Amino acid sequence: MDPIREHAMLQARRYFFSRSAAGLGGAALASVLNPKLFAAEPATTAANDPMKTFGNMQILHHAPKAKRVIWLFMADAPSQLDLYDYKPKLQEYFDKDLPESVRNGQRITTMTSGQQRFPCAPSVFKFNQHGKHGAWISELLPEIASIADDICIVKSMKTDAINHDPAITFIQTGSEIPGRPSAGAWLSYGIGSPNQDLPAFVVLHSRLAPGSATQALFSRLWGSGFLPTKHAGVALRSVGDPVLYLSNPPGVSADVRRKMLDGLAALNQKHLVEQGDPEIAARIAQYEMAFRMQTSVPDLVDTSKEPKHILDMYGPEVTQPGTFASNCLLARRMAERGVRFTQVFLRGWDHHGSLPGSIKQLVKTADQPSAALIKDLKQRGMLDDTLVVWGGEFGRTVYSQGTLTKDNYGRDHHPRNFTMWFAGGGIKPGIVHGETDDFSYNITDKPVHVHDLNATILHCLGIDHERLTYSFQGRDFRLTDVHGKVIKDILV
Secondary structure, three states: OOHHHHHHHHHHHHHHHHOOHHHHHHHHHHHHHOHHHHOOOOOOOOOOOOOOEEOOEEOOOOOOOOOEEEEEEEOOOOOHHHHOOOOHHHHHHOOOEOOHHHHOOOOOOOOOOOOOOOEEOOOOOOEEEEOOOOEEEEOOOHHHHOOHHHEEEEEEEEOOOOOHHHHHHHHHHOOOOOOOOOHHHHHHHHHOOOOOOOOOEEEEEOOOOOOOEOOOOOHHHHOOOOOOHHHOOEEEOOOOOOOOOOOOOOOOOHHHHHHHHHHHHHHHHHHHHHHOOHHHHHHHHHHHHHHHHHHHHHHHHOOOOOOHHHHHHHOOOOOOOOOHHHHHHHHHHHHHOOOOEEEEEEOOEOOOOOHHHHHHHHHHHHHHHHHHHHHHHHHOOOHHHEEEEEEOOOEEEEEEOOOOOOOOOOEEEEOOOEEEEEEOOOEOOOEEEOEEOOOOOOEEEOOEEHHHHHHHHHHHOOOOOOOOOEEEOOEEEOOOOOOOOOOHHHEO
């Protein structure tokens, strides 16, 4: 909500608490007797249509299928033509110009707009059918192919943006313009976290595969925008302390740190009473979370007690901190501990040239850990209430960028259609949703917009995307802006 309304509510709360000593004492006693009563942060939404709470228990808009989300974000846009969108007829068009009737004057980037030709480049990789429903999956992804019956492949995704930064910003925040809260921040704000010792929203960045070309990722992609800053994602590091300054400095014990924080909290509380700035309250909460994370985070990232068969399932890089395999395992451990939204970034899919050779290297990094995460969650009985999302910000063109040969080509950005897959958390397993034309250039059946994607993610968690709002600068904002519809065909 806007700062003026938040300030008014703080004033009302101070009035109430200053005259409710007995009530506070009862609340304190209850928290000692049963801390789980206070495990979830009550949600706050637009005043005219709130997500209601009863005592300290959250009442969602509808019964949720998922309790948490793990988003394996393939930043830089993987090629759907070489991974999931099988186009056998395209072989007939090798090195022939893309028909104008297919492109139909649609925009292209400045990177290929100067080309004299747009020669079609069929994938050099073989595809085979997998699972009970015969999903076509590239030979590049044998491990993901092995879980075909557990995932829902959506081939008809589309977006509005044609370049990386606005496209990633759009899929993460619902707007191409920076400044909006990210999806994880919206979930933290809406339903909080059942774990008081870890953030509701955690971000993991994976090391680049050898020879990968990549785009920059900015912290606003997991930021809180105009929401209170305590809802921003916490990015864990793979070198040194997982979080900066997590360890106490030499000579400072845990007791001394506790006294320091208590003193700082008292000063901040005094300032809060005087100023009524909600960011001061967020700062107090963040200091307390940081103190609790000193114990919880080292335990989280210590995978030394994981059984060997689990480590083997994720692949040989799982014991190397910062690798995609290690981060997928950490994502499962976070899910076990109640982290509401975990985002694992894997960059390097920006294959404008030499795609066949480059993508071979990257799938070695991505394939086995992605499948292992699904298998691991499933064997623990956690897949049913964990929504896993896999995909990037847009797709790749059927025409070659640069020189085309029989075994080499590049692909430009393509927002018209791309492929993502989903698993668990209320999603129908083993199905393929949507279809594209013979050139993987236009959607021919069941289009799914980025706003629809975010609406569906919220729906799986029990949230009506039209009702989770926040008042800012005179209007109510939401993750899906004024758009979006739930993709009911892929829900159980």
